[in-house]
Amino acid sequence: MSLFDQLVVKTMPLVPRAIIRRVAAKYIAGETLDDAMRVVQDFNTRGMHATVDVLGEFVSDPAEARLEIDAYLKLIDAIAERKLKSGVSVKLTAVGLSISPKLARENLKVLIDAAKKRDVFVRIDMEDSPYTSETLAIFEDFRNECRLGIVVQAYLKRTADDVKRLMDHGQTNFRLCKGIYVEPESIAYKDRRAVQDNYLALLDLMFTGGAQVGIATHDDYLIQESEKMIKSHGMDHARYEFQMLLGVLPELRDSIVKRGHRMRVYVPFGKAWYGYSTRRLKENPALAGYVVKSLFKAG
Ligand SMILES: Cc1cc2nc3c(=O)[nH]c(=O)nc-3n(C[C@H](O)[C@H](O)[C@H](O)COP(=O)(O)OP(=O)(O)OC[C@H]3O[C@@H](n4cnc5c(N)ncnc54)[C@H](O)[C@@H]3O)c2cc1C
Structure with missing residues (x-):
């Protein structure tokens, strides 16, 4: 990251929200459910599936958590009614985990009952390490109640043990990603190559163990190596x-689809776009420069 980009990333909290919004607009379907459904429909028409996230996280008020659940109930109905090829992705801190695990469980149960009724797939996103164990425990509690999947992060040193345990407990649907939060060196690989190596070791573990895997990455190297592994394991497209x-x-994305693989696009929408957008911008320093350009344009 250049010094300039580092500076931009560090000073991001000072950047006016309107500018973050302009730069980040392409990462978000829009503020309304209709916006999200239009984007999903478009991907479906082009042969891709989706998973929709109602933006929101680290809710500190139970009433807000309930509002988030209400938004998910509407989303599940809309997906089912429009017969869209889409699941939903949910962050447990958005439905109450940062208030109490009990509240998160109660709220998630409401969401899961609705998803079960409508046969919509639910993916529990993975957040930062203070929530890892509880998120996995909640997944385990609900894994047989509806079509439910979990996310694991290749940067965490614990993940291989988690994956083995989850697979021992039954057929598991994973999303495998690198991980997006800043974690201490004591628990997370920091070196890019070490994260890539662990990613591929975990993918091999999942393929060998009979799991269902969402290979969630934009990293060319990982995509190429995953394709080799899909071939060498003779993996069925459905897996x-x-x-x-x-x-x-x-x-x-389009080139992966052209090569005959299934593709699912993560489609966030909602009014709480700020936290998601700043994470995306911090993650891709090249984009941070655009913030400054926008600043000048806005001026
Ligand atoms: C579908 C999906 C779901 C995810 N869910 C979670 C989750 O639940 N929990 C979690 O911790 N993390 C999640 N992530 C984020 C993930 O952990 C990584 O932080 C993120 O995907 C970047 O890693 P990468 O593997 O794409 O590789 P990178 O090496 O970071 O990226 C490869 C290339 O992709 C491009 N790129 C990457 N990010 C961006 C960006 N924001 N804007 C523009 N270009 C970019 C750049 O050109 C970069 O060189 C998810 C990612 C995906 C794809």
Whole structure:
């Protein structure tokens, strides 16, 4: 990261929200459910599946958590009614985990009952390490109640043990990603190569163990190595898919689809776009420069 980019990333909290919003617009379907459904429909028409996230996280008020659940109930109904090829992705801190695990469980139960009724797949996103164990425990509690999947992060040193345990407890649907939060060196690989090596070791573990895998990455090297592994394991198309974030490297996404793989796009929407957008911007320093350009344009 250049010094300039580092500076921009560090000073991001000072950047006016309107500018973050302009730069980040391509990562978000819009503020309304209709916006999200339009984007999903478009991907479906082009042969891709989706998973929709109602933006929101670290809710500190139970009433807010309940509002988040209400939004998910509407989302599940809309997906079912429009017969869209889409699941939903949910962050447990958005439905109450940062308040109490009990509240998160109660709220998630409501969401899961609705998803079960409508036969919509639910993916529990993985957040930062203070929540890892509880998120996995909640997944275990609900894994047989509806079509439910979990996310694991290749940068965490604990993940291989978690994956083995989850697979021992039954057929598991994973999304495998590198991990997006800043974690201490004591528990996380920091070196890019070490994270890539662990990613591929975990993918091999999942393929060998009979799991269902969402290969969630935009990393060319990982995509190429995953394709080799899919071939060498003779993996059936139904056992895996690639997953990418809305707005990130669409040409790469289309080329993966052209090579005959299933693709699912993560489609976030909602009013709480700020936290998600700043994470995306911090993650891709090259984009940070755009913030400054926008600043000048806005001026
Ligand atoms: C579908 C999906 C779901 C995810 N869910 C979670 C989750 O639940 N928990 C979690 O911790 N993390 C999640 N992530 C994020 C993930 O952990 C990584 O932080 C993120 O995908 C970047 O890693 P990468 O593997 O794409 O490789 P990188 O090496 O970071 O990226 C490869 C290339 O992709 C491009 N790129 C990457 N990010 C961006 C961006 N934001 N904007 C523009 N270009 C970009 C750049 O050109 C970069 O060189 C998810 C990612 C995806 C794709």
